[in-house]
Amino acid sequence: MTPPITHPIPKKTIERLSEYRRSLLSCHEQGITHIFSHILAGMHGITAVQVRRDLMLIGFSSDTKKGYDVKVLIEFINNILDSREVMNLAIIGMGRLGQAITSYFNGKRRKMRIVAAFDVDPTKVGTAIDNIPCYHIDSLAEVVEQMDISIAVISSPTSVAPSLVVPIINAGIKGVINFTSAPLNFPQGIVAENYDITTVLEKVAYFVKEADENGDKS
Amino acid sequence: MTPPITHPIPKKTIERLSEYRRSLLSCHEQGITHIFSHILAGMHGITAVQVRRDLMLIGFSSDTKKGYDVKVLIEFINNILDSREVMNLAIIGMGRLGQAITSYFNGKRRKMRIVAAFDVDPTKVGTAIDNIPCYHIDSLAEVVEQMDISIAVISSPTSVAPSLVVPIINAGIKGVINFTSAPLNFPQGIVAENYDITTVLEKVAYFVKEADENGDKS
DNA sequence: GGGTGTGAAGCCGTTCACAGCA
């Protein structure tokens, strides 16, 4: 049932599919069986055309004019986004941010699971936090190999983040999400996303300031 | 010294300015006084042209050909990004994510400060966590008014996030960063950024899967 | 009429290519 995959799906569309899916799941739980493009769009503050275009890009179309079948669409998005096998993730840095991410995330998706944490704190190493076993960072390569981990989430202090790059590469990690403020460069072949919380705060602050100074029309 | 501000600066450029600034500050600490565009670019995994274009857009240019003067450039970016007065922020949801954000952020920037937290947990309300006083969410409007808070960071459980929208609007908040998975719609006039951690994880997972299935050239 | 699917146009951000300057 996986669509033949025509041509590459844009990054932005992938992001929105992930968001659509969450809304659709929540609709499904509420017993909603069909949904119009403009309703789905409204939930996300975007236009109906945008939604329809995204669905077109993934090759989805509804046969009926009563809106999209929620259950069918969820399945379709699952087929696009989810990997066949469960994808295993590791958290590097099991401080408050690491724990927050773990508890926000685990259990939410069937095809992704945070299976290991890494830290240097001797009070954490060797224990399990929120049911996630915590290892010393030095054993990254072995554990990644043993547990078949493909993605690493960096939630360590910013200062130690740069020193993680080489170990992560050597461990054979395929994807990285970096939540620290240190911009990290990984070689071609590793999917990396820098997701710096400080930057968002500063960005919002800037546009608030701008709105205040200028266009704040009555 | 604030530049006359020609025409609106793109969102993406603002994000990068925030990132450049952090790198420049770290260069400055190390005693580096001048930096070439291609060096700065390399730190962020982008091209030198991109850096120069960004600086062009904010009206910065170097008189010397020995690279950009680090200190001068930092000051220039400060003038763009920072507000004149300190901007006060509130955290809504003082769980692990809220605490993590607070400790990651506070003290980092002179012109932004997290000054209050809101929660419903009676063991938290009335106390101070990491030196941030914690109030009950019901007193949002009063505290926002009293403390002159303009930005709210939502780090509550996803399930309660939708119920925060109206109180936030009524409290007169000007900017919102939403870290939950619930897409929130705020009216025109409020700067809002949805910053969903789950989406990033799913996005990276997708592109890892894609790289695995297709182009993984030797 | 109210909704969907989609070519074509438009917009925005990045990259190219090159002029100018020490």
Place this chain on the structure above:
DNA sequence: TGCTGTGAACGGCTTCACACCC
């Protein structure tokens, strides 16, 4: 020569406009 500044080309994403279908 090596770096900066920038008009122009390019490419990706969004929006317009409209055909089609219940």
